[in-house]
Amino acid sequence: MKVKLFNKIAEAGIQQFDETKYSFSEDFDDYDAIMVRSAKLHDVAFPASLKCIARAGAGVNNIPLDKCSEQGIVVFNTPGANANAVKELVIAALILSGRKIAQGVNWVKSLEGEDISKAVEKGKSQFVGPEIAGKKLGVIGLGAIGVQVANAAAAMDMEVYGYDPYISVQAAWTLKSRIHHAKDLKTIFEECDYITVHVPYMEATKNIVSAEGIAMMKDGVRVLNFARGGLVDDEAMVKALQAGKIGSYVTDFPTNALMQFDNVIGVPHLGASTPESEENCAVMAAKEIMDYLENGNITHS
Numbered sequence: 001m002k003v004k005l006f007n008k009i010a011e012a013g014i015q016q017f018d019e020t021k022y023s024f025s026e027d028f029d030d031y032d033a034i035m036v037r038s039a040k041l042h043d044v045a046f047p048a049s050l051k052c053i054a055r056a057g058a059g060v061n062n063i064p065l066d067k068c069s070e071q072g073i074v075v076f077n078t079p080g081a082n083a084n085a086v087k088e089l090v091i092a093a094l095i096l097s098g099r100k101i102a103q104g105v106n107w108v109k110s111l112e113g114e115d116i117s118k119a120v121e122k123g124k125s126q127f128v129g130p131e132i133a134g135k136k137l138g139v140i141g142l143g144a145i146g147v148q149v150a151n152a153a154a155a156m157d158m159e160v161y162g163y164d165p166y167i168s169v170q171a172a173w174t175l176k177s178r179i180h181h182a183k184d185l186k187t188i189f190e191e192c193d194y195i196t197v198h199v200p201y202m203e204a205t206k207n208i209v210s211a212e213g214i215a216m217m218k219d220g221v222r223v224l225n226f227a228r229g230g231l232v233d234d235e236a237m238v239k240a241l242q243a244g245k246i247g248s249y250v251t252d253f254p255t256n257a258l259m260q261f262d263n264v265i266g267v268p269h270l271g272a273s274t275p276e277s278e279e280n281c282a283v284m285a286a287k288e289i290m291d292y293l294e295n296g297n298i299t300h301s
């Protein structure tokens with residue numbers, strides 16, 4: 001069986017396969033399966049032999065889903081496999097969004113040539129920022145990542161509101177009891193001091209943080225997007241930043257327009273960038289391919 005690799009995949013994933021049955025290459029023309037991380041497959045002409053694609057990651061917007069369903073190609077992702085990595089970054093970002101740590105670190109770097117210890121004592125008061133404990137956090141989307149973020153934020157004494165009309169029974173069971181279920185997005189927008197979005201990107205969720213939603217938010221709100229660009233209406237966010245409404249915006253999907261503002265922290269899509277997460281995703285993707293090709297089982301499609 002031939003597996004075409006469109007990205008470098010963690011070795012632990014490749015090691016799952018029985019090498020007497022499977023071979024791997026980036027150069028196959030006909031192949032049974034694809035393993036991919038972030039490479040975009042929209043322009044790839046799939047061979048008739050292709051049966052499944054496993055995306056080592058959560059989002060599947062680099063895969064042409066319509067074309068796959070027309071051609072009977074099953075698409076898998078690896079939900080939950082990178083959830084801890086994203087959760088840890090989001091918790092860091094929640095703190096960074098108020099405490100002026102990133103700005104302070106850049107400032108210290110810029111002091112080269114001066115007496116840094118003296119300058120620090122004189123200048124540190126410009127970097128005072130609030131704690132997260134006791135503040136209200138709205139979590140939009142309670143899938144594998146949203147649930148972990150909600151629980152971790154509650155453990156840091158935030159008052160957490162979760163919104164997800166499609167929450168799974170399993171996710172509901174793993175949510176700590178002190179998390180409030182918001183009945184609608186309006187509640188999240190109006191009530192929360194911090195808002196983080198954790199839904200997949202699709203037509204129905206495009207600009208889920210909309211101009212209208214931003215207008216409902218409290219002045220000084222802190223917004224985080226570690227899910228996908230396109231979930232927050234960037235144009236509306238730029239306008240709200242210009243108007244001084246937003247306390248800070250931390251995004252894994254920075255753009256030129258956003259980065260003109262001092263209170264925007266742009267992260268280079270690092271949500272799942274840990275060796276642990278890359279390994280977990282690769283192992284899960286490998287198991288999905290084998291289970292489908294060998295037993296016809298479909299998990300996480």
Ligand code: MLT
Nearest residue numbers: 038057058059082271272
């Ligand atoms: C995901 O979709 O799994 C994360 O955004 C990370 C990635 O795109 O690889």
